[in-house]
Amino acid sequence: MSWLKSAIRRYPIVAITVVVGVAGLGLALTGNVLIAQWVISGFALIVAAMQAWSMMRRLLRGQFGLDVLAVIAIVSTVVVGEFWASIIIVLMISGGEALEDYAAGRAERDLRSLLDRVPLQAHRYTASGGIEDVPVDLVAVGDRLLLRPSEIVPVDAVLESPETSLDESTLTGESLPVDKVRGDQLWSGAINGPGAVDIRATAVASASQYQLIVKLVAEASASRAPMVRLADRYSIPFTVIALVIGGIAWAISGDPVRFAEVLVVATPCPLLLAAPISFMAGMSRSSKTGVVVKGAWALEQLAVARTVAFDKTGTLTKGVPEVVALHPEPGFGPDFGRDELLGIVASAEQYSSHVLAAALRQAAADRGIPLREASRAGEVATHGVEATIDGREVIVGKPGFVADRATGVQRRSLASGEAAVYVAVDGRFAGTVVLRDELREEAPETLERLRRSGIRRFVLLTGDVEQTARPIAEQLGIDDVHAECLPQDKVDLVRSATPRPVIMVGDGVNDAPVLAVAGVGIALGARGSTAASESADVVILVDDVSRVADAVEIGRRTVHIALQSIWLGIAISVGLMLAAAFGWLPAVIGAALQEVVDLITILNALRALLPGSTPGPRKTTVRRPASDALV
Numbered sequence: 001m002s003w004l005k006s007a008i009r010r011y012p013i014v015a016i017t018v019v020v021g022v023a024g025l026g027l028a029l030t031g032n033v034l035i036a037q038w039v040i041s042g043f044a045l046i047v048a049a050m051q052a053w054s055m056m057r058r059l060l061r062g063q064f065g066l067d068v069l070a071v072i073a074i075v076s077t078v079v080v081g082e083f084w085a086s087i088i089i090v091l092m093i094s095g096g097e098a099l100e101d102y103a104a105g106r107a108e109r110d111l112r113s114l115l116d117r118v119p120l121q122a123h124r125y126t127a128s129g130g131i132e133d134v135p136v137d138l139v140a141v142g143d144r145l146l147l148r149p150s151e152i153v154p155v156d157a158v159l160e161s162p163e164t165s166l167d168e169s170t171l172t173g174e175s176l177p178v179d180k181v182r183g184d185q186l187w188s189g190a191i192n193g194p195g196a197v198d199i200r201a202t203a204v205a206s207a208s209q210y211q212l213i214v215k216l217v218a219e220a221s222a223s224r225a226p227m228v229r230l231a232d233r234y235s236i237p238f239t240v241i242a243l244v245i246g247g248i249a250w251a252i253s254g255d256p257v258r259f260a261e262v263l264v265v266a267t268p269c270p271l272l273l274a275a276p277i278s279f280m281a282g283m284s285r286s287s288k289t290g291v292v293v294k295g296a297w298a299l300e301q302l303a304v305a306r307t308v309a310f311d312k313t314g315t316l317t318k319g320v321p322e323v324v325a326l327h328p329e330p331g332f333g334p335d336f337g338r339d340e341l342l343g344i345v346a347s348a349e350q351y352s353s354h355v356l357a358a359a360l361r362q363a364a365a366d367r368g369i370p371l372r373e374a375s376r377a378g379e380v381a382t383h384g385v386e387a388t389i390d391g392r393e394v395i396v397g398k399p400g401f402v403a404d405r406a407t408g409v410q411r412r413s414l415a416s417g418e419a420a421v422y423v424a425v426d427g428r429f430a431g432t433v434v435l436r437d438e439l440r441e442e443a444p445e446t447l448e449r450l451r452r453s454g455i456r457r458f459v460l461l462t463g464d465v466e467q468t469a470r471p472i473a474e475q476l477g478i479d480d481v482h483a484e485c486l487p488q489d490k491v492d493l494v495r496s497a498t499p500r501p502v503i504m505v506g507d508g509v510n511d512a513p514v515l516a517v518a519g520v521g522i523a524l525g526a527r528g529s530t531a532a533s534e535s536a537d538v539v540i541l542v543d544d545v546s547r548v549a550d551a552v553e554i555g556r557r558t559v560h561i562a563l564q565s566i567w568l569g570i571a572i573s574v575g576l577m578l579a580a581a582f583g584w585l586p587a588v589i590g591a592a593l594q595e596v597v598d599l600i601t602i603l604n605a606l607r608a609l610l611p612g613s614t615p616g617p618r619k620t621t622v623r624r625p626a627s628d629a630l631v
Helices: 002-010 012-029 033-060 067-079 083-117 209-222 226-253 256-264 269-288 296-304 338-351 355-366 399-403 443-452 466-476 487-496 509-517 530-535 547-581 587-609
Strands: 121-125 131-135 144-147 157-159 163-167 178-181 197-201 291-293 307-311 322-328 374-380 384-389 392-397 418-425 428-436 457-461 480-482 502-506 520-524 538-540
Touching: 002 012, 012 033, 012 083, 033 067, 033 083, 067 083, 067 226, 067 256, 083 256, 083 587, 226 256, 226 547, 256 547, 256 587, 269 291, 269 296, 269 547, 269 587, 291 296, 291 547, 296 520, 296 547, 307 487, 322 338, 322 355, 338 355, 338 374, 338 384, 338 392, 338 418, 338 428, 355 418, 355 428, 392 399, 399 418, 418 466, 443 466, 443 547, 457 466, 457 487, 466 480, 480 487, 487 502, 487 509, 502 509, 502 547, 509 520, 509 530, 538 547, 547 587
Parallel strands: 307 457, 307 502, 457 480, 502 520, 520 538
Antiparallel strands: 121 131, 121 144, 144 197, 157 197, 163 178, 291 538, 322 428, 374 384, 384 392, 392 418, 418 428
């Protein structure tokens, strides 16, 4: 019976209403109907006074709500002697909070289930080879850990054992186990398979994937949607309609009871419940697909967005470019060959955080070319790197950046999807390194789904040069391309973009400012930067850009269901009001029917938990230009 005690403490008005109702029924059955009427009427008027006080406080803040109908309904039923109807209205209003709590709890269950699985301990190897259990917050980068069967990966790590299998459903929404081999990345929050394995930490707990998800979920569950009080938009016309119907019924019939009967079925609980329940359900649904929506208001923006701007590298492309050609400048020197070119470029790119820098360093490592230390190095954001290596001044980056600092720079003709890094040494052009970053396989289908969802304009914003960005855009049918953008350029372009609202999708550190200013910022957080994830309104937890379309579809479905539930409540209430106006609905029955309307509204709002009925995306074939071949 502990649940009953807890419910009584949490909802005392509901409990008192039930007690008063039972006591009144007992009095009536023993012949004390007048005493029962006074007890129930007095209690109902007290509740009406409390509602009126709450209503006045809202009015002083400039907010007109539907509370006025509840107050009028209670008072009118008491005045005309329909005291049984008044106690049912009080139960309906006070029980509305409990119903909302239950429904919101049902919708939020999946969203908050992450919080119950936060790793607390890790099994760390000691210097002597033993194992000690330590709080997960004490695990440092580089620590070697033991992961036992069916345990949760405590921090982001790499696998050191030959192989294992992981359940990543909490992170990605995919139910099938994922096989991992030595050297593969393991995300915190995944569940180990049947065998014990060794792992090595690559991030501290606070910066690990699962803990970041928990933080996002906490922000999401604490948010309030602009549409939580969406019904207030309809409060004035709905109140006027109810009063007009009630007044006409009273005037024609000459019976004030008819007015009370109309107002009884005009109580606003269905309208007040619809939006918050729908939004919590939509947020829960999105979390199941690997998409964390930080605020319910973001779902509303996703539903009405008409423009989507994309970053290119790592968002529409795979973000893992490979070196496909090395072109040392013929006249630079007889000893300056391909390996020397790649070695000096990779050495300079040690001091860059750009995705191309990682590809260049990897290419050098694959060829066994050692990297050299620089006596001086500095990165010019989105342009390139300046470094002094072995006493030589090395400039690596975009053609314009290198041309401003060196002579003889020749732009190279590139095939579709290729990018070139230009190199100068001691003020002379030294050659180019050509890389290719392939289009994501799911990108064309994603844009097609977004078009079907109502997106009218697509924009590509990238720091890459035009000749690299344009072929990618053409393959996706994007006409609006802005190349060689600095972070501030992206911010300005998104701020001025129309039609609005504007969704911005990105994954890098340089995308953080534009994600923050967009109508909805969506970060691909699976391997993107923490800065981008923190600036965004929506974070995609898997390396799959198609989840952008999922987020938009869920937003549209959620808002549709919220509005549908509100209009359903209005339609049923108006129908009941008309029935009451003709005298077909006694006050007591009308009050009871309102509980049924509450239930219908809640069940309809909870449909946002379920997958949408949107038709599946059509298959889109990507036709690559004939020149798109490996060099």
